[in-house]
Every structure is written in C-alpha cells, then in structure tokens.
C-alpha cells in the first residue's frame with residue numbers, strides 16, 4: 149500500500165468505484181480505494197440491477213441519464229461486461245391523478261432531452277403482456293430503462309479506474325481518520341497508514357460509521373428491501389419467442405411493485421408501506437455478504453394488488469426471495485459533496501439507486517474535487533441540503549416515510565407529516581389557533597395560509613387550484629389594500645464582524661457594500677460567473693454587517709464562506725482582521741408587516757421617526773418596537789411598502805402581540821407563505837433555487853443592476869463581464885399564462901412556435917393582479933418575442949397559450965415600496 153495519495157476513497161461498492169473511475173477520468177491519477185472486504189460486498193452485490201431515468205428532481209434525472217449512457221463506455225475501456233439488458237420500461241397509472249403525474253414527467257423529459265412516450269393501456273400491454281389492461285388508464289414508456297449485472301458493473305468501474313492509474317486495496321478496513329494540520333488526513337487502515345489530501349466517504353451501509361470517525365452524524369439509514377425471483381412464466385417465454393425480445397420493465401404505482409424479466413421468469417420487488425429500517429443505530433462491521441430473513445407477510449398487501457393486476461405472476465412459483473439492506477437519505481436522493489466544517493472531507497453516500505445514479509454521482513463529485521465545482525446543478529443531492537435538525541431519529545422517521553411512499557405521487561401542495569413538527573417558533577400555537585395551515589421549511593414550521601373560522605385548516609392535495617385559493621387571494625388583497633403580518637423566521641441570517649468584514653463581503657458579492665444604516669441586494673457568483681447566492685446585506689456599523697438569504701442554503705453558504713475565509717487569510721490584498729461569520733439560525737427570528745398601512749402601524753409601535761424621509765426604502769435601523777429591541781429593514785418580499793422586524797426569539801411572542809394590537813385600527817391580519825410567494829410573482833421577483841441557481845449567470849437572470857462591474861475585484865467578475873458583453877445564452881422571462889384550473893408548478897417545458905425552447909422555474913396565480921404567471925428561461929434571442937400566441941406552456945399535458953410580459957404586472961416602477 150502507498151504511504152501517500154491525493155485521494156483515498158473509502159468503500160468499493162458501485163458508488164466508490166464510480167468515484168474512483170471519474171477521478172482518474174478528470175485527470176487525478178494518484179488516487180486509491182480502500183475496501184474492507186471485496187468489491188461490491190456491501191449493498192451492491194444483491195441489487196436487482198434495474199436502472200431508469202425518472203426522478204422528481206430534473207437535475208438528478210439528468211445525471212441518471214448520464215449514468216445509463218455510461219455503461220457502453222465502461223465496457224469498452226475495461227473489457228468487462230456490465231450484463232446489460234436494455235429492455236425499456238413502463239410506469240403504469242391506475243388513476244387520473246397518477247396519469248397527470250406521468251404527463252408532467254413526460255413534459256419535463258422533453259427539455260431534458262430524454263425521450264419518453266405516453267401510452268394507452270393497450271399500447272402498454274404490447275410491451276408488458278402480463279398486465280390486465282382494465283386496471284390502468286395509461287402508462288409512460290422510457291426506452292432507455294433496463295437492468296444489468298451489479299457485480300460485473302462494479303468490476304467494470306474498478307477496472308477502468310485501474311487502467312486510469314488508480315490503486316485498489318481490498319480486505320482492508322479503514323479504522324480511523326485523523327485530520328492533519330495542513331487539511332490532509334491520516335487514514336488508518338488495518339494494513340497501515342496512508343496520508344491522503346482528500347478523503348471520500350463511499351461507505352454505503354457503513355457511511356454513518358465512517359462519518360462518525362470525523363465527528364458527524366450523516367442523515368442516512370438502511371432499509372430492508374425484498375424482491376423475489378419467479379420460476380419460468382409461459383407468457384413471458386411466449387412473448388420472447390413471438391417478438392424476439394424481453395418484456396419491458398414495469399412499475400405499478402398502485403401495488404407499489406416493480407418487475408423485470410430474469411431468464412424465463414420475472415423479478416418482482418416492492419416498496420411496501422409496512423417497511424423496516426435495518427440496524428437503525430450502528431451497522432456491524434462484521435456484517436458480511438449476508439441476506440436478511442424474508443418476510444413475505446409484510447409485502448402481502450402489495451402482492452395482493454399485484455396479483456390482480458398481473459394474474460400470471462400469481463400462478464408463478466417463487467424460486468428465491470432476496471431481502472437485503474440499502475441506504476436512503478430522508479428525501480431519498482444521495483448525499484454528495486464536501487462536508488461543511490471539515491477540510492477535504494467528501495461524501496458520496498445514501499445512493500439508493502446506485503445503477504441509475506452512481507455514474508452521475510461519480511462525475512459530479514470528481515469535477516467538484518478537481519475543478520472546485522460539480523459542473524452541474526447538484527443541489528438535489530448536495531449533502532449541505534440538511535441542517536442540524538436532521539438528527540438520527542428524524543432521519544429514521546423521514547426515511548421510513550420516503551420508502552413507503554417511493555411509488556406514491558407527491559402533490560405540489562402536499563406537506564409530508566413524518567417527524568414534524570421538528571422546529572417551531574414561539575408563535576406556532578398562536579398561529580395554529582388562528583387557523584394556520586403549517587408547512588415545513590428547512591425543518592421549521594411556517595404558516596402557509598390561514599383558514600378563516602368555519603373552514604377546516606387543511607390542504608386538499610391536488611395538481612390543480614385547491615381549497616386554499618380563495619383564502620390566499622384574500623390574504624394578498626389584505627396586504628395590497630391595507631396591512632398584513634407574516635412570520636419570516638425561516639430566512640437565513642448571518643452576522644459578519646471584524647475590521648476585514650467589509651472587504652471580505654465586497655470580494656464575495658457582486659454589489660457595492662452599503663453605507664452604514666443602509667441595505668443592498670446582491671447576488672454572489674462562483675468563479676465561472678454563475679449564481680451561488682442572493683442576499684440582502686445591512687451595514688449596522690463599520691465592522692458589523694447583517695446578511696439575509698435563503699434558509700435552505702444555510703449550510704451550502706456557510707461552506708462557501710468558510711472556504712473563502714480560508715483563502716482570504718492567505719490573499720495579500722486582504723485588509724483588516726479576519727472576519728468572523730456567524731449563522732444566527734433560530735437565534736434571530738422575524739415578523740414582516742407589509743401593505744400601504746404598514747407605516748401607520750409601525751408608527752404606533754415606536755417613538756422614532758418612521759416617515760419616508762427619516763426611514764426610507766432600503767434603510768436599516770435598530771430601534772425598540774413595542775418595548776422589544778429590534779433591527780428593522782425597510783424592505784419586504786411582497787414588493788409593497790413594508791418592514792422586516794428582527795428580534796431575539798424570546799421577544800417574538802411579545803412583538804407579535806404588540807403588532808396585532810397596534811394594527812387593529814388599521815385592520816391588520818395574518819398572511820402566510822403562499823400569499824407572500826403570490827405577491828412576489830406579480831413583482832417579477834426571482835426566488836433562490838428556482839430562478840436563481842448555479843446554472844444561470846446574473847445577467848441571464850436579469851440581476852444586472854445588482855452587479856457592479858466598476859468594482860475592482862469580486863469573485864466571478866471576469867466571467868460576469870464577459871457575460872454582460874456577450875449577453876449570455878438564456879434570459880429569465882415572465883409569462884402571463886392562459887391557464888384554466890391549474891397554474892404552472894415549475895419544470896414545465898416552454899414551447900415556441902411548435903418547439904420546446906426552455907423551461908419554467910416557478911409560477912402560480914398572482915391573486916392581486918388576477919393573472920396566472922410563470923417565470924422561466926428561454927434562449928435570449930426569443931426573449932423579445934412579445935407576439936400573442938408565440939409561446940405555449942405545457943401544463944399537465946395541455947399546451948396553454950403564454951404571453952411574455954414586458955414588465956412586472958404590479959407596480960412596475962416600484963412606487964409602492966419606495967413611497
């Protein structure tokens with residue numbers, strides 16, 4: 149074994165071998181993989197080997213498409229067969245809701261360049277003869293789906309990596325990881341020590357244990373998973389003879405089973421409701437290539453429906469049952485990337501579909517390590533998407549919920565109940581007592597909308613406008629015509645202090661820093677000029693700044709700040725002391741009051757002058773509000789006159805009561821997150837992770853006025869200047885949509901004169917202006933085609949006319965917020 153290496157990958161499952169291969173492909177040859185047993189000895193060896201592209205997150209779906217396309221390349225390089233069967237796959241819908249879901253997946257596939265087809269039940273039967281047509285309303289076909297040999301494929305990755313220069317050490321467990329002062333690691337193995345600049349945790353079933361070696365608890369849990377292999381089925385053999393091909397894969401939402409051909413019989417696996425975590429606390433190191441005892445009773449409810457839908461399966465003998473564990477994160481997507489708070493420690497684990505996702509995970513991680521950027525939008529699988537609230541018991545509940553819903557559709561207005569409420573503010577019960585329907589925002593309960601007295605505070609889940617429609621509309625009108633109050637505790641908040649704070653922030657952000665007592669809005673770019681953040685920054689004093697951003701990105705942003713702080717200390721022009729960045733998390737909470745009457749409410753709460761002259765738009769002040777020490781920003785996301793009031797959590801209850809009392813004479817009422825999002829739509833405001841993502845540039849996103857190219861230096865400046873000169877390739881646009889009962893949700897394709905040219909990022913009904921609106925990206929040359937009928941947006945299989953808007957439908961000149 150080598151004594152030093154650039155990278156030590158821990159774990160030789162399909163994921164570790166893919167990471168190793170992709171590192172060599174990206175140009176790093178001095179890389180090793182350390183495996184405690186033999187390759188594929190974890191969850192990989194007993195996988196059913198199926199692969200498919202469908203994923204709820206289009207960016208993850210794209211990487212799944214990459215994985216599936218990779219197998220021919222691997223076979224060619226390694227000379228090792230992956231045992232590919234490209235039989236195609238169908239997903240069967242038994243209800244209109246499920247068919248709507250498939251129509252949306254089909255529409256999304258269009259702009260991902262994935263070729264799917266919608267089928268009638270009889271067309272589906274031609275591909276999957278075992279089904280009873282009468283139980284289904286339709287299907288989605290993807291010709292690239294198939295299955296492979298799990299061990300052969302792992303071997304193919306490993307051989308290709310070795311050809312690229314990597315070394316693999318088997319039967320050698322990593323027992324300890326010790327950080328070195330220079331950021332590298334002592335990797336202590338059963339066979340001795342290796343010093344590695346970077347460590348990648350691909351520990352699969354043992355990823356938690358490897359994480360614990362460096363003091364972290366990764367949100368990952370193994371679940372038992374059963375599939376059975378049948379004896380030969382005459383209908384299958386007859387189909388093979390008649391058509392000269394295998395029957396396609398099939399997935400049945402209703403019975404929650406998947407099936408594929410195995411020799412003359414079938415494999416049938418289930419994602420049963422009555423699911424079981426495996427080894428919930430610790431995975432034993434001596435767990436070998438073992439299977440778990442089967443328990444067909446547990447999957448009987450699924451089998452009962454499956455046998456009705458596919459009668460010949462009921463008659464087939466069962467040759468063997470496989471029950472094995474494999475790992476999941478709370479939302480079912482992988483955990484990939486560098487871990488915040490640690491240097492040079494990377495993870496690629498919780499990969500529940502290693503044969504659909506392993507290639508994409510390896511590609512993204514290797515580019516991230518080698519180039520400093522994954523090269524894709526990998527938010528859907530970034531390990532930074534989970535906060536401290538994702539504890540072991542939280543993970544346990546969420547993973548079970550996710551497993552049991554694997555083949556359930558999730559409606560856009562559906563909030564999942566497991567492990568909630570996890571975090572609450574002092575107003576949780578107060579809001580609920582007033583009819584608040586709560587939702588989860590990065591582990592925190594937030595009010596979505598308020599059901600008036602006599603209305604049940606509950607969402608009726610749907611792809612169409614639902615029971616909240618009229619109430620959210622009333623909340624929007626309350627704000628636009630009077631004054632409303634909403635809780636904004638879920639924003640991310642940071643404090644940056646020190647004499648070097650201003651210089652540091654100025655280097656990170658595209659906009660010029662504000663003067664004391666003022667606010668700015670600013671994007672943050674990576675060196676390639678792509679958007680990696682969007683903040684409101686206040687200068688409280690010479691060496692103290694406050695910053696607000698997206699709640700979900702708190703770890704993602706802290707990771708970036710920390711990496712830049714490290715470089716800051718070593719960059720010569722850095723002036724002043726090293727800045728200190730503190731994440732407030734729930735140590736700072738807030739309420740926002742907004743609407744034309746919000747100033748009169750504020751005036752009743754303080755003896756300070758809050759006139760427009762004394763406290764203008766984009767001002768920041770510290771003042772007592774109803775006896776409570778507060779920081780106030782004269783800005784709100786509603787795009788109306790309004791204020792964000794920030795206080796320590798112990799004051800929030802008092803603040804709320806004071807606001808409600810002072811607002812009574814002005815007719816104040818609550819509004820929720822859904823009204824807030826509707827109000828921002830009619831102002832054309834973008835949102836982080838929908839319109840603003842690391843695949844777009846600031847000028848493409850229309851943030852021109854927040855990028856100050858006269859500033860001498862900021863990260864991404866050169867790329868931003870180039871983008872400004874060339875105009876980039878895309879443009880963020882807003883459409884008015886001729887919608888009927890359903891508005892866009894995001895991820896719908898945009899058609900232009902019969903061709904798909906872009907995609908929707910978000911949208912919905914803008915209640916005050918009474919328009920269905922959608923934001924999205926189109927090629928820049930089309931962004932000025934204001935002609936009626938030039939564009940269409942596909943909403944649940946229906947192409948709806950869409951007209952580009954030249955300006956925000958509400959108060960385009962921003963008079964209201966400045967007034």
Ligand SMILES: Cc1cc2nc3c(=O)[nH]c(=O)nc-3n(C[C@H](O)[C@H](O)[C@H](O)COP(=O)(O)OP(=O)(O)OC[C@H]3O[C@@H](n4cnc5c(N)ncnc54)[C@H](O)[C@@H]3O)c2cc1C
Pocket residue numbers: 158159160161162163164182183184185186187188189190191192193194195196197198199320321322323350351352353354355358373374375470471472473474475496497498499500501502503504505
């Ligand atoms: C019954 C069943 C059916 C499945 N069907 C499918 C399917 O059809 N399609 C699909 O895509 N996926 C399927 N899967 C899931 C698939 O198996 C996983 O996605 C995949 O195995 C994950 O691979 P991995 O490399 O992350 O983890 P693992 O395979 O668990 O690999 C981790 C490796 O790390 C090693 N390791 C851990 N700790 C250390 C240490 N300290 N030192 C050295 N080595 C260490 C382990 O020995 C192990 O070899 C199925 C799983 C099961 C159980």
